[in-house]
Amino acid sequence: MIYIIMGVSGCGKSALGAFLSEKLGWPLHEGDSFHPQGNIEKMARSEPLTDQDRLPWLLKLHEVIERERSSGSDALVACSALKRLYRQILLHGSKAFPSSGPDQVGLPASSPDVCFLFLYGDYNLIQQRMVVRKGHYMKADLLRSQFDVLEPPLDKENVLPLDIRRSITDMAMEVEKHIVSLKSSPRP
Numbered sequence: 001m002i003y004i005i006m007g008v009s010g011c012g013k014s015a016l017g018a019f020l021s022e023k024l025g026w027p028l029h030e031g032d033s034f035h036p037q038g039n040i041e042k043m044a045r046s047e048p049l050t051d052q053d054r055l056p057w058l059l060k061l062h063e064v065i066e067r068e069r070s071s072g073s074d075a076l077v078a079c080s081a082l083k084r085l086y087r088q089i090l091l092h093g094s095k096a097f098p099s100s101g102p103d104q105v106g107l108p109a110s111s112p113d114v115c116f117l118f119l120y121g122d123y124n125l126i127q128q129r130m131v132v133r134k135g136h137y138m139k140a141d142l143l144r145s146q147f148d149v150l151e152p153p154l155d156k157e158n159v160l161p162l163d164i165r166r167s168i169t170d171m172a173m174e175v176e177k178h179i180v181s182l183k184s185s186p187r188p
Contacts, residue, residue, distance in 0.1 A: 003114075006087075024176075083150075084109075091111050
């Protein structure tokens with residue numbers, strides 16, 4: 001199973017990912033480490049990324065996800081995945097591009113072996129967290145742009161919503177319950 005930990009910057013994706021990785025013994029692929037240098041420089045200048053900026057990054061993460069899926073391994077991926085299109089690219093790669101023609105029509109919204117963990121929270125809480133965060137290129141003044149483009153995932157996208165007002169430990173326990181329920185339910 002692949003769990004993609006998603007949400008706006010500063011919501012705690014990396015913290016939850018590191019906690020779960022340690023607890024479960026699963027590898028964590030930190031999305032920030034896959035950004036091209038140009039994206040990092042742009043965000044450091046407080047310039048929001050465009051869809052075009054994000055495409056190479058999303059395709060790299062799709063490759064990571066596919067590699068983990070094909071190996072049959074369990075893994076965690078932490079990335080923003082703010083829009084439905086981005087989540088489709090993570091699942092289906094370039095087939096998800098609107099310009100890819102008839103192949104794009106009818107792509108499933110989810111995959112049985114991929115679950116999105118949607119970390120959600122109030123703008124003010126996340127902004128406060130970002131202001132005190134040290135050493136990250138993504139500054140708090142870009143948070144509004146992320147909230148502006150955020151398309152919260154729908155149930156049909158195989159999502160487990162997690163309220164960031166809860167502790168990392170509480171959220172991790174909910175994820176573990178989810179994993180147990182998946183392993184105990186019959187597969188078609």
